[in-house]
Amino acid sequence: MGTERKGGEPVKTILLVGATGSLGSQIALALLTKGAKLRLLVRPGSRAKLAADVAAASEIVENEASAFDGVYTVVSAVQGEPETIVDAQLNLLRAARAAGVRRFIPSDYSLNLFGLAEGENVNSDWRREFARRAEKERGAVEVVHVLNGGFLDRGVLFGFLGAFDLEKGEAYLWGDGNERMEVTTYADTAAYTAEAAVADGPLPGEFFVAGESLTFHELVNETAAGLGRPVTVKKLGTLADLDAEIARHLQAEPGNRFSWLPLMYWRGMLNGKGKLGELQNAQYPAIHPTGVREYVKRMVAGNA
Numbered sequence: 001m002g003t004e005r006k007g008g009e010p011v012k013t014i015l016l017v018g019a020t021g022s023l024g025s026q027i028a029l030a031l032l033t034k035g036a037k038l039r040l041l042v043r044p045g046s047r048a049k050l051a052a053d054v055a056a057a058s059e060i061v062e063n064e065a066s067a068f069d070g071v072y073t074v075v076s077a078v079q080g081e082p083e084t085i086v087d088a089q090l091n092l093l094r095a096a097r098a099a100g101v102r103r104f105i106p107s108d109y110s111l112n113l114f115g116l117a118e119g120e121n122v123n124s125d126w127r128r129e130f131a132r133r134a135e136k137e138r139g140a141v142e143v144v145h146v147l148n149g150g151f152l153d154r155g156v157l158f159g160f161l162g163a164f165d166l167e168k169g170e171a172y173l174w175g176d177g178n179e180r181m182e183v184t185t186y187a188d189t190a191a192y193t194a195e196a197a198v199a200d201g202p203l204p205g206e207f208f209v210a211g212e213s214l215t216f217h218e219l220v221n222e223t224a225a226g227l228g229r230p231v232t233v234k235k236l237g238t239l240a241d242l243d244a245e246i247a248r249h250l251q252a253e254p255g256n257r258f259s260w261l262p263l264m265y266w267r268g269m270l271n272g273k274g275k276l277g278e279l280q281n282a283q284y285p286a287i288h289p290t291g292v293r294e295y296v297k298r299m300v301a302g303n304a
């Protein structure tokens with residue numbers, strides 16, 4: 001199901017949902033680079049947000065009715081709350097199953113959400129809820145969770161997370177900083193996701209990939225090396241202090257996700273619970289993922 005021959009090579013049709021988003025737009029490019037036949041399921045009114053080169057090279061559909069016909073893999077890069085992450089993705093999975101789709105990649109792309117306990121990170125809770133229900137409903141569809149750690153990006157690792165203030169040259173530590181954590185750029189996550197989408201398979205259900213795996217202290221050293229100037233570590237407390245800090249933010253501003261969600265992610269990286277399992281990187285030697293030092297150098301040069 002979902003393959004046709006082009007010049008002797010099987011061409012797989014991949015249905016991507018969320019192609020107008022930050023990660024989805026990069027997955028679209030990576031799938032086109034892989035030579036996949038790309039179909040985009042786009043919400044009515046969102047079509048204009050597609051990158052022109054992606055739109056020109058893809059089939060665009062706004063209606064789920066026939067979107068799944070002949071599809072090999074459904075890739076989701078949606079973002080949202082439980083109505084999207086659980087309900088809408090389950091609807092996509094059901095449609096994929098009915099159409100005989102081979103594989104479904106849900107919108108996870110994070111630290112190892114299966115290592116976290118309930119309530120530790122709401123975003124991870126919703127994705128585990130999807131995973132549990134998908135396991136019951138998937139039939140013969142292979143569900144593959146792409147897990148890549150934090151995004152190695154100015155807006156995420158060096159922004160949203162609150163782990164660094166690069167202008168001040170500071171990094172913020174809770175606990176001892178000796179656990180390993182993973183970081184991966186958007187582009188590398190997209191490239192590995194495209195590989196997972198077209199793979200003849202089967203694939204591991206938890207598809208771990210990373211740009212770099214390192215401790216907090218190594219992360220700080222690599223960042224400083226990329227910046228070409230020192231980064232000072234500010235110790236903010238123990239991991240128990242971080243739990244208390246998150247609880248305080250949750251109580252004070254439950255509706256303001258930006259006050260506590262970044263700390264939840266940073267906790268899952270610092271305490272080792274979000275650490276990935278065995279990486280799949282070696283299976284895809286054509287991808288040379290960007291590490292921290294290289295990314296920071298690019299950022300300093302204005303190329304990231």
Ligand SMILES: NC(=O)c1ccc[n+]([C@@H]2O[C@H](COP(=O)([O-])OP(=O)(O)OC[C@H]3O[C@@H](n4cnc5c(N)ncnc54)[C@H](OP(=O)(O)O)[C@@H]3O)[C@@H](O)[C@H]2O)c1
Nearest residue numbers: 018020021022023043046078079084107109110149150151
């Ligand atoms: N590891 C990390 O550090 C990290 C950081 C950021 C994000 N992520 C993960 O990466 C994934 C993508 O995030 P993003 O930042 O790229 O998201 P984004 O830029 O906000 O894009 C979200 C996409 O989802 C679509 N969408 C939202 N609700 C939908 C629905 N109900 N039905 C269909 N499409 C829907 C949007 O379409 P419209 O254009 O129609 O609105 C858009 O294409 C998420 O799982 C997110 O948690 C990971």
